[in-house]
Amino acid sequence: MTIESLLLAYGLIAIALIISWHNKLTLEKEVVYGSLRATVQLILMGFLLELILTIDNYLYLALILLAMTLIAAAISGKRGRKIPHATGIAFTGILAGSVITFAVLAGAGVIGPEAKYIIPLGGMIIGNSMNASSLSLNRLIGELGHQRKRIETLLALGANARQASEWAVRQSVRSALIPVIDSMKIIGLVHLPGIMTGFIIAGGSPLEAVKYQLAIVFMIAGTASLTCMIVTLMAARRCFSQELQLLDTFRPSTA
Amino acid sequence: MLRVSNLSLTRDRKILKDLSFEVQPGHMLTVLGPSGAGKSSLLRCLNRLDTPDSGEVFLGGQDVKAMDILELRRRMGMVFQIPALIPDTVAVNVGLGPSLRQKTVSEQEIQELLQQVGLSPGFMTRQVETLSVGEQQRVAFAQVLANQPDVLLLDEPTAALDPTAALTIENLIKDIHSRLHTATVLVTHDIPQAIRFNTETLVIVEGSVLARGNIQDLVNDTSNATLQKFFKGELIGQSPAGEAPEQISQ
Structure with missing residues:
Protein backbone atom coordinates (compact mmCIF):
# COMPACT_ATOMS: atom_id res chain seq x y z
CA MET A 1 0.00 0.00 0.00
CA LEU A 53 5.89 -12.35 19.93
CA THR A 54 9.25 -13.83 20.84
CA ILE A 55 8.78 -13.43 24.61
CA ASP A 56 8.84 -16.82 26.30
CA ASN A 57 8.51 -15.65 29.91
CA TYR A 58 4.92 -16.22 31.08
CA LEU A 59 5.17 -13.54 33.77
CA TYR A 60 5.97 -10.91 31.12
CA LEU A 61 3.15 -12.19 28.92
CA ALA A 62 0.74 -12.00 31.85
CA LEU A 63 1.89 -8.44 32.60
CA ILE A 64 1.31 -7.44 28.96
CA LEU A 65 -2.21 -8.91 29.08
CA LEU A 66 -2.86 -7.17 32.41
CA ALA A 67 -1.73 -3.84 30.93
CA MET A 68 -4.08 -4.43 27.97
CA THR A 69 -6.93 -5.12 30.43
CA LEU A 70 -6.20 -1.94 32.40
CA ILE A 71 -6.19 0.19 29.26
CA ALA A 72 -9.43 -1.45 28.05
CA ALA A 73 -11.05 -0.85 31.47
CA ALA A 74 -10.01 2.82 31.48
CA ILE A 75 -11.57 3.33 28.04
CA SER A 76 -14.72 1.37 28.90
CA GLY A 77 -15.13 3.07 32.29
CA LYS A 78 -15.53 6.42 30.52
CA ARG A 79 -18.78 5.09 28.98
CA GLY A 80 -20.16 4.67 32.47
CA ARG A 81 -19.26 8.06 33.95
CA LYS A 82 -22.67 8.34 35.70
CA ILE A 83 -22.03 5.07 37.56
CA PRO A 84 -19.76 5.20 40.62
CA HIS A 85 -16.56 3.13 40.22
CA ALA A 86 -17.35 2.38 36.55
CA THR A 87 -13.68 1.81 35.68
CA GLY A 88 -13.24 -0.70 38.51
CA ILE A 89 -16.41 -2.48 37.44
CA ALA A 90 -15.25 -2.55 33.80
CA PHE A 91 -11.86 -3.91 34.92
CA THR A 92 -13.48 -6.70 36.95
CA GLY A 93 -15.85 -7.61 34.12
CA ILE A 94 -13.19 -7.56 31.41
CA LEU A 95 -10.68 -9.46 33.56
CA ALA A 96 -13.19 -12.12 34.65
CA GLY A 97 -14.70 -12.54 31.17
CA SER A 98 -11.28 -12.74 29.53
CA VAL A 99 -9.66 -15.05 32.07
CA ILE A 100 -12.53 -17.55 31.96
CA THR A 101 -12.66 -17.59 28.14
CA PHE A 102 -8.87 -17.70 27.88
CA ALA A 103 -8.69 -20.60 30.34
CA VAL A 104 -11.35 -22.58 28.43
CA LEU A 105 -9.61 -22.01 25.08
CA ALA A 106 -6.15 -22.77 26.48
CA GLY A 107 -7.51 -25.90 28.18
CA ALA A 108 -9.10 -27.01 24.91
CA GLY A 109 -5.80 -26.48 23.10
CA VAL A 110 -7.13 -23.70 20.81
CA ILE A 111 -4.56 -21.25 22.19
CA GLY A 112 -1.06 -22.63 22.08
CA PRO A 113 1.42 -21.95 24.89
CA GLU A 114 3.46 -19.44 22.87
CA ALA A 115 3.41 -15.66 22.72
CA LYS A 116 2.48 -15.68 19.03
CA TYR A 117 -0.90 -17.25 20.03
CA ILE A 118 -1.35 -15.82 23.53
CA ILE A 119 -0.89 -12.13 22.65
CA PRO A 120 -3.06 -11.82 19.50
CA LEU A 121 -5.86 -14.03 20.83
CA GLY A 122 -5.63 -12.48 24.29
CA GLY A 123 -5.87 -9.05 22.69
CA MET A 124 -8.86 -10.16 20.67
CA ILE A 125 -10.60 -11.50 23.80
CA ILE A 126 -9.85 -8.36 25.84
CA GLY A 127 -10.92 -6.09 22.97
CA ASN A 128 -14.25 -7.88 22.59
CA SER A 129 -14.72 -7.91 26.33
CA MET A 130 -14.13 -4.15 26.38
CA ASN A 131 -16.77 -3.60 23.67
CA ALA A 132 -19.24 -5.68 25.67
CA SER A 133 -18.42 -3.75 28.85
CA SER A 134 -18.79 -0.32 27.17
CA LEU A 135 -22.10 -1.28 25.57
CA SER A 136 -23.38 -2.70 28.86
CA LEU A 137 -22.52 0.44 30.84
CA ASN A 138 -23.96 2.68 28.16
CA ARG A 139 -27.19 0.69 27.88
CA LEU A 140 -27.59 0.41 31.64
CA ILE A 141 -27.38 4.18 32.07
CA GLY A 142 -30.02 4.58 29.35
CA GLU A 143 -32.31 1.94 30.81
CA LEU A 144 -32.10 3.23 34.38
CA GLY A 145 -33.12 6.69 33.17
CA HIS A 146 -35.81 5.28 30.89
CA GLN A 147 -37.23 2.88 33.51
CA ARG A 148 -36.85 5.26 36.46
CA LYS A 149 -40.59 5.34 37.23
CA ARG A 150 -40.88 1.56 37.24
CA ILE A 151 -37.73 1.24 39.39
CA GLU A 152 -39.07 3.74 41.95
CA THR A 153 -42.46 2.00 41.96
CA LEU A 154 -40.69 -1.27 42.76
CA LEU A 155 -38.57 0.38 45.46
CA ALA A 156 -41.73 1.85 46.98
CA LEU A 157 -43.25 -1.65 47.06
CA GLY A 158 -40.27 -2.89 49.07
CA ALA A 159 -37.90 -4.15 46.38
CA ASN A 160 -34.17 -4.33 47.02
CA ALA A 161 -31.67 -2.94 44.46
CA ARG A 162 -31.39 -6.23 42.55
CA GLN A 163 -35.17 -6.66 42.33
CA ALA A 164 -35.78 -3.03 41.39
CA SER A 165 -33.19 -3.04 38.61
CA GLU A 166 -34.06 -6.51 37.24
CA TRP A 167 -35.92 -5.28 34.14
CA ALA A 168 -33.34 -2.59 33.39
CA VAL A 169 -30.52 -5.15 33.73
CA ARG A 170 -32.33 -7.62 31.48
CA GLN A 171 -32.91 -5.01 28.77
CA SER A 172 -29.32 -3.69 29.01
CA VAL A 173 -27.75 -7.14 28.62
CA ARG A 174 -30.10 -7.96 25.76
CA SER A 175 -29.20 -4.74 23.92
CA ALA A 176 -25.48 -5.07 24.61
CA LEU A 177 -25.40 -8.59 23.14
CA ILE A 178 -27.23 -7.68 19.90
CA PRO A 179 -24.01 -6.90 17.91
CA VAL A 180 -22.41 -10.23 18.93
CA ILE A 181 -25.52 -12.29 18.15
CA ASP A 182 -26.10 -10.51 14.82
CA SER A 183 -22.45 -10.92 13.92
CA MET A 184 -22.68 -14.70 14.57
CA LYS A 185 -25.74 -14.90 12.32
CA ILE A 186 -23.97 -13.42 9.28
CA ILE A 187 -20.46 -14.76 9.71
CA GLY A 188 -19.41 -16.50 6.50
CA LEU A 189 -22.28 -14.94 4.56
CA VAL A 190 -21.61 -11.22 4.81
CA HIS A 191 -18.71 -10.94 7.18
CA LEU A 192 -15.72 -13.06 6.09
CA PRO A 193 -13.52 -13.24 9.16
CA GLY A 194 -9.88 -12.23 8.83
CA ILE A 195 -8.27 -15.17 10.58
CA MET A 196 -10.05 -17.76 8.48
CA THR A 197 -9.40 -15.89 5.24
CA GLY A 198 -5.74 -15.38 6.15
CA PHE A 199 -5.37 -19.04 7.09
CA ILE A 200 -6.76 -20.19 3.70
CA ILE A 201 -4.72 -17.62 1.73
CA ALA A 202 -1.60 -18.83 3.55
CA GLY A 203 -2.34 -22.34 2.23
CA GLY A 204 -3.99 -23.84 5.32
CA SER A 205 -6.74 -26.45 5.05
CA PRO A 206 -10.21 -24.81 4.82
CA LEU A 207 -11.57 -27.26 7.41
CA GLU A 208 -8.80 -26.35 9.83
CA ALA A 209 -9.47 -22.64 9.16
CA VAL A 210 -13.19 -23.10 9.86
CA LYS A 211 -12.45 -24.89 13.13
CA TYR A 212 -10.23 -22.02 14.32
CA GLN A 213 -12.70 -19.41 13.21
CA LEU A 214 -15.62 -21.13 14.95
CA ALA A 215 -13.61 -21.34 18.16
CA ILE A 216 -12.95 -17.60 17.87
CA VAL A 217 -16.60 -16.76 17.13
CA PHE A 218 -17.76 -18.73 20.16
CA MET A 219 -14.94 -17.19 22.18
CA ILE A 220 -16.25 -13.72 21.30
CA ALA A 221 -19.83 -14.70 22.20
CA GLY A 222 -18.73 -16.29 25.47
CA THR A 223 -16.55 -13.37 26.52
CA ALA A 224 -19.19 -10.81 25.60
CA SER A 225 -21.94 -12.65 27.52
CA LEU A 226 -19.80 -13.10 30.62
CA THR A 227 -18.57 -9.51 30.60
CA CYS A 228 -22.07 -8.11 29.95
CA MET A 229 -23.58 -10.01 32.85
CA ILE A 230 -20.76 -9.23 35.30
CA VAL A 231 -20.51 -5.54 34.39
CA THR A 232 -24.27 -4.92 34.26
CA LEU A 233 -25.03 -6.67 37.54
CA MET A 234 -22.14 -5.00 39.37
CA ALA A 235 -22.92 -1.59 37.90
CA ALA A 236 -26.66 -1.83 38.65
CA ARG A 237 -25.92 -2.33 42.37
CA ARG A 238 -23.82 0.84 42.35
CA CYS A 239 -26.69 2.92 41.00
CA PHE A 240 -28.55 2.80 44.32
CA SER A 241 -27.63 4.55 47.53
CA GLN A 242 -27.31 2.74 50.86
CA GLU A 243 -30.87 3.81 51.62
CA LEU A 244 -32.06 2.06 48.46
CA GLN A 245 -32.68 5.20 46.45
CA LEU A 246 -31.93 5.47 42.75
CA LEU A 247 -28.97 7.85 42.49
CA ASP A 248 -29.78 11.47 41.62
CA THR A 249 -27.90 11.18 38.32
CA PHE A 250 -30.69 8.92 36.98
CA ARG A 251 -33.61 11.16 37.83
CA PRO A 252 -34.57 14.74 37.28
CA SER A 253 -34.99 16.94 40.32
CA THR A 254 -38.49 16.57 41.71
CA ALA A 255 -40.70 18.88 43.65
CA MET B 1 -49.95 6.96 63.22
CA LEU B 2 -47.80 9.26 61.08
CA ARG B 3 -45.98 12.21 62.59
CA VAL B 4 -43.71 14.54 60.65
CA SER B 5 -41.61 17.04 62.48
CA ASN B 6 -39.55 19.95 61.06
CA LEU B 7 -38.85 18.23 57.73
CA SER B 8 -36.47 20.09 55.38
CA LEU B 9 -35.05 19.05 52.03
CA THR B 10 -32.56 20.83 49.80
CA ARG B 11 -31.48 19.87 46.31
CA ASP B 12 -30.47 22.58 43.87
CA ARG B 13 -32.74 24.83 45.98
CA LYS B 14 -34.71 24.59 49.24
CA ILE B 15 -37.59 22.23 48.42
CA LEU B 16 -39.10 21.62 51.86
CA LYS B 17 -38.83 24.09 54.73
CA ASP B 18 -39.50 22.93 58.25
CA LEU B 19 -42.73 21.00 57.58
CA SER B 20 -44.62 19.44 60.48
CA PHE B 21 -47.94 17.60 60.56
CA GLU B 22 -49.69 14.49 61.89
CA VAL B 23 -52.11 12.00 60.41
CA GLN B 24 -54.12 9.93 62.87
CA PRO B 25 -55.14 6.33 62.14
CA GLY B 26 -58.13 6.23 59.81
CA HIS B 27 -57.73 9.89 58.80
CA MET B 28 -56.95 11.42 55.43
CA LEU B 29 -54.78 14.50 54.97
CA THR B 30 -54.80 16.36 51.67
CA VAL B 31 -51.59 18.18 50.78
CA LEU B 32 -52.53 20.89 48.32
CA GLY B 33 -50.17 23.19 46.47
CA PRO B 34 -49.14 24.48 43.07
CA SER B 35 -46.72 22.58 40.82
CA GLY B 36 -43.19 22.76 42.21
CA ALA B 37 -44.39 23.40 45.78
CA GLY B 38 -42.57 20.30 47.09
CA LYS B 39 -45.62 18.01 47.47
CA SER B 40 -44.13 14.94 45.76
CA SER B 41 -40.78 15.47 47.49
CA LEU B 42 -42.63 15.49 50.81
CA LEU B 43 -44.14 12.04 50.11
CA ARG B 44 -40.76 10.74 48.90
CA CYS B 45 -39.18 11.83 52.21
CA LEU B 46 -41.85 9.91 54.14
CA ASN B 47 -40.95 6.50 52.63
CA ARG B 48 -37.31 7.55 52.20
CA LEU B 49 -37.18 7.53 48.42
CA ASP B 50 -35.50 10.85 49.26
CA THR B 51 -33.48 11.62 52.36
CA PRO B 52 -34.41 14.88 54.08
CA ASP B 53 -31.64 17.20 55.32
CA SER B 54 -33.27 17.44 58.72
CA GLY B 55 -36.43 16.62 60.60
CA GLU B 56 -38.07 13.42 61.71
CA VAL B 57 -40.76 11.08 60.47
CA PHE B 58 -42.43 8.71 62.93
CA LEU B 59 -44.58 5.77 61.87
CA GLY B 60 -46.59 4.27 64.74
CA GLY B 61 -44.27 6.07 67.17
CA GLN B 62 -41.11 4.66 65.58
CA ASP B 63 -38.52 6.86 63.86
CA VAL B 64 -38.43 5.70 60.23
CA LYS B 65 -34.63 6.16 60.18
CA ALA B 66 -34.38 3.28 62.65
CA MET B 67 -36.69 1.03 60.65
CA ASP B 68 -35.70 -1.57 58.07
CA ILE B 69 -36.09 0.29 54.78
CA LEU B 70 -37.91 -2.60 53.02
CA GLU B 71 -40.38 -2.95 55.89
CA LEU B 72 -40.90 0.83 56.01
CA ARG B 73 -41.80 0.89 52.31
CA ARG B 74 -44.17 -2.06 52.70
CA ARG B 75 -45.94 -0.25 55.54
CA MET B 76 -46.10 3.06 53.62
CA GLY B 77 -47.73 2.15 50.32
CA MET B 78 -47.24 4.72 47.59
CA VAL B 79 -49.31 5.25 44.45
CA PHE B 80 -47.61 7.44 41.86
CA GLN B 81 -49.01 9.93 39.37
CA ILE B 82 -48.30 7.63 36.42
CA PRO B 83 -48.68 3.87 36.96
CA ALA B 84 -45.42 2.08 36.10
CA LEU B 85 -46.30 -1.60 36.14
CA ILE B 86 -44.04 -4.46 35.09
CA PRO B 87 -44.72 -5.92 31.64
CA ASP B 88 -46.71 -8.97 32.77
CA THR B 89 -50.24 -9.96 33.72
CA VAL B 90 -52.45 -8.07 36.14
CA ALA B 91 -52.25 -11.00 38.60
CA VAL B 92 -48.43 -10.92 38.63
CA ASN B 93 -48.47 -7.16 39.15
CA VAL B 94 -50.99 -7.31 41.99
CA GLY B 95 -48.99 -10.00 43.79
CA LEU B 96 -45.66 -8.28 43.15
CA GLY B 97 -45.14 -6.64 46.57
CA PRO B 98 -45.51 -9.86 48.60
CA SER B 99 -43.53 -11.83 45.97
CA LEU B 100 -40.57 -9.46 46.53
CA ARG B 101 -40.51 -10.91 50.05
CA GLN B 102 -40.92 -14.49 48.75
CA LYS B 103 -44.58 -14.57 49.80
CA THR B 104 -47.24 -15.84 47.45
CA VAL B 105 -50.66 -14.30 47.11
CA SER B 106 -53.45 -16.79 46.37
CA GLU B 107 -55.69 -16.46 43.34
CA GLN B 108 -58.60 -15.73 45.64
CA GLU B 109 -56.71 -12.95 47.40
CA ILE B 110 -55.85 -11.39 44.04
CA GLN B 111 -59.50 -11.56 43.01
CA GLU B 112 -60.49 -9.86 46.28
CA LEU B 113 -57.90 -7.13 45.75
CA LEU B 114 -59.12 -6.58 42.20
CA GLN B 115 -62.68 -6.39 43.50
CA GLN B 116 -61.58 -3.74 46.02
CA VAL B 117 -60.34 -1.55 43.15
CA GLY B 118 -63.37 -2.19 40.96
CA LEU B 119 -61.87 -4.68 38.51
CA SER B 120 -63.53 -8.00 37.66
CA PRO B 121 -61.67 -11.35 38.06
CA GLY B 122 -61.46 -11.46 34.25
CA PHE B 123 -58.66 -8.87 34.48
CA MET B 124 -56.32 -11.31 36.24
CA THR B 125 -54.87 -12.79 33.06
CA ARG B 126 -54.83 -9.54 31.07
CA GLN B 127 -51.42 -8.14 30.11
CA VAL B 128 -51.07 -4.69 31.68
CA GLU B 129 -50.08 -3.10 28.34
CA THR B 130 -53.61 -3.79 27.09
CA LEU B 131 -55.22 -1.76 29.89
CA SER B 132 -56.19 1.91 29.81
CA VAL B 133 -54.20 4.25 32.09
CA GLY B 134 -57.21 4.42 34.43
CA GLU B 135 -57.32 0.61 34.67
CA GLN B 136 -53.55 0.52 35.17
CA GLN B 137 -53.93 3.00 38.02
CA ARG B 138 -56.51 0.66 39.63
CA VAL B 139 -54.00 -2.20 39.32
CA ALA B 140 -51.38 0.07 40.96
CA PHE B 141 -53.80 0.59 43.90
CA ALA B 142 -54.39 -3.18 44.18
CA GLN B 143 -50.61 -3.71 44.05
CA VAL B 144 -50.11 -1.35 46.99
CA LEU B 145 -53.05 -2.80 48.96
CA ALA B 146 -51.57 -6.31 48.58
CA ASN B 147 -48.75 -5.14 50.85
CA GLN B 148 -51.31 -4.35 53.60
CA PRO B 149 -49.88 -0.89 54.30
CA ASP B 150 -50.49 1.13 57.47
CA VAL B 151 -50.32 4.40 55.54
CA LEU B 152 -51.24 5.22 51.94
CA LEU B 153 -49.23 7.91 50.16
CA LEU B 154 -51.07 9.06 47.03
CA ASP B 155 -48.94 11.24 44.75
CA GLU B 156 -51.39 13.02 42.43
CA PRO B 157 -52.96 9.67 41.46
CA THR B 158 -55.46 11.26 39.07
CA ALA B 159 -53.23 13.88 37.46
CA ALA B 160 -52.39 11.71 34.44
CA LEU B 161 -56.00 10.80 33.77
CA ASP B 162 -58.77 12.41 31.76
CA PRO B 163 -61.54 14.04 33.87
CA THR B 164 -63.90 11.03 33.76
CA ALA B 165 -61.22 8.51 34.73
CA ALA B 166 -59.97 10.95 37.38
CA LEU B 167 -63.40 11.07 38.98
CA THR B 168 -63.68 7.27 39.08
CA ILE B 169 -60.25 7.04 40.77
CA GLU B 170 -61.34 9.74 43.24
CA ASN B 171 -64.38 7.63 44.12
CA LEU B 172 -62.14 4.58 44.43
CA ILE B 173 -59.89 6.44 46.91
CA LYS B 174 -62.93 7.49 48.98
CA ASP B 175 -64.25 3.92 48.86
CA ILE B 176 -60.91 2.35 49.90
CA HIS B 177 -60.53 4.87 52.69
CA SER B 178 -64.03 4.36 54.06
CA ARG B 179 -63.66 0.56 54.00
CA LEU B 180 -60.06 0.06 55.14
CA HIS B 181 -59.62 3.20 57.31
CA THR B 182 -55.97 3.36 56.30
CA ALA B 183 -54.25 6.63 57.25
CA THR B 184 -53.83 8.43 53.92
CA VAL B 185 -51.82 11.38 52.65
CA LEU B 186 -53.17 12.59 49.31
CA VAL B 187 -51.12 15.06 47.31
CA THR B 188 -52.86 17.18 44.70
CA HIS B 189 -52.47 20.46 42.84
CA ASP B 190 -56.17 20.33 41.93
CA ILE B 191 -58.20 22.70 44.15
CA PRO B 192 -61.68 21.40 43.10
CA GLN B 193 -60.47 17.88 43.82
CA ALA B 194 -59.29 18.89 47.30
CA ILE B 195 -62.71 20.47 47.90
CA ARG B 196 -64.43 17.26 46.75
CA PHE B 197 -62.35 15.20 49.20
CA ASN B 198 -63.28 17.68 51.95
CA THR B 199 -60.59 16.62 54.43
CA GLU B 200 -58.05 18.21 56.72
CA THR B 201 -55.79 20.05 54.27
CA LEU B 202 -52.24 21.33 54.34
CA VAL B 203 -51.61 24.05 51.75
CA ILE B 204 -47.93 24.25 50.87
CA VAL B 205 -46.29 26.85 48.68
CA GLU B 206 -42.55 26.92 47.90
CA GLY B 207 -41.93 24.15 50.42
CA SER B 208 -43.55 25.93 53.38
CA VAL B 209 -46.93 25.50 55.02
CA LEU B 210 -49.14 28.38 53.95
CA ALA B 211 -52.23 27.22 55.83
CA ARG B 212 -53.80 24.18 57.42
CA GLY B 213 -57.33 23.22 58.36
CA ASN B 214 -60.50 21.90 56.78
CA ILE B 215 -60.53 22.79 53.10
CA GLN B 216 -63.94 24.53 53.31
CA ASP B 217 -62.70 26.74 56.17
CA LEU B 218 -59.53 27.55 54.23
CA VAL B 219 -61.48 28.51 51.11
CA ASN B 220 -63.66 30.82 53.21
CA ASP B 221 -60.71 32.33 55.12
CA THR B 222 -60.48 35.84 53.68
CA SER B 223 -57.92 36.97 56.29
CA ASN B 224 -55.02 35.26 54.47
CA ALA B 225 -54.34 37.19 51.25
CA THR B 226 -51.71 34.74 49.91
CA LEU B 227 -54.09 31.84 50.51
CA GLN B 228 -56.85 33.60 48.60
CA LYS B 229 -54.39 34.32 45.78
CA PHE B 230 -53.60 30.60 45.71
CA PHE B 231 -57.29 29.63 45.51
CA LYS B 232 -57.74 32.11 42.65
CA GLY B 233 -54.77 30.51 40.82
CA GLU B 234 -52.80 33.76 40.97
CA LEU B 235 -49.60 32.55 42.64
CA ILE B 236 -46.45 32.61 40.49
CA GLY B 237 -45.84 29.21 38.87
CA GLN B 238 -49.35 28.02 39.65
CA SER B 239 -51.27 26.26 36.90
CA PRO B 240 -54.98 27.10 36.66
CA ALA B 241 -57.09 25.13 39.13
CA GLY B 242 -58.00 21.68 37.94
CA GLU B 243 -55.49 21.52 35.10
CA ALA B 244 -53.42 18.34 35.09
CA PRO B 245 -49.64 18.84 34.71
CA GLU B 246 -48.99 15.62 32.77
CA GLN B 247 -52.10 14.19 31.17
CA ILE B 248 -52.28 10.93 29.29
CA SER B 249 -55.22 10.30 27.00
CA GLN B 250 -57.22 7.16 27.69
Missing part, protein backbone atom coordinates in the same frame (compact mmCIF):
# COMPACT_ATOMS: atom_id res chain seq x y z
CA THR A 2 1.34 3.42 -0.93
CA ILE A 3 1.29 6.44 1.38
CA GLU A 4 -1.21 8.04 -1.05
CA SER A 5 -3.57 5.06 -0.61
CA LEU A 6 -3.31 5.36 3.15
CA LEU A 7 -4.04 9.09 3.01
CA LEU A 8 -7.07 8.33 0.86
CA ALA A 9 -8.23 5.85 3.49
CA TYR A 10 -7.80 8.62 6.07
CA GLY A 11 -10.22 10.61 3.95
CA LEU A 12 -12.93 8.25 5.17
CA ILE A 13 -12.49 9.75 8.63
CA ALA A 14 -13.51 13.06 7.05
CA ILE A 15 -16.87 11.48 6.16
CA ALA A 16 -17.39 10.54 9.80
CA LEU A 17 -16.42 14.09 10.83
CA ILE A 18 -18.81 15.70 8.33
CA ILE A 19 -21.69 13.46 9.44
CA SER A 20 -20.95 14.25 13.10
CA TRP A 21 -20.67 18.00 12.43
CA HIS A 22 -23.74 18.16 10.17
CA ASN A 23 -25.95 16.23 12.60
CA LYS A 24 -24.53 17.97 15.69
CA LEU A 25 -23.41 14.61 17.13
CA THR A 26 -20.45 16.34 18.87
CA LEU A 27 -18.30 13.31 18.12
CA GLU A 28 -15.67 15.21 16.07
CA LYS A 29 -13.13 15.39 18.90
CA GLU A 30 -13.57 11.71 19.73
CA VAL A 31 -13.27 10.64 16.06
CA VAL A 32 -10.06 12.67 15.52
CA TYR A 33 -8.60 11.55 18.85
CA GLY A 34 -9.53 7.92 18.14
CA SER A 35 -8.00 7.93 14.66
CA LEU A 36 -4.77 9.55 15.92
CA ARG A 37 -4.54 7.05 18.76
CA ALA A 38 -5.11 4.15 16.36
CA THR A 39 -2.31 5.45 14.10
CA VAL A 40 0.22 5.94 16.89
CA GLN A 41 -0.68 2.64 18.58
CA LEU A 42 -0.41 0.63 15.37
CA ILE A 43 2.90 2.25 14.37
CA LEU A 44 4.35 1.43 17.79
CA MET A 45 2.88 -2.07 17.77
CA GLY A 46 4.21 -2.67 14.24
CA PHE A 47 7.74 -2.22 15.54
CA LEU A 48 7.20 -3.90 18.92
CA LEU A 49 5.12 -6.89 17.85
CA GLU A 50 8.05 -8.85 16.47
CA LEU A 51 9.81 -8.45 19.81
CA ILE A 52 6.69 -9.21 21.88
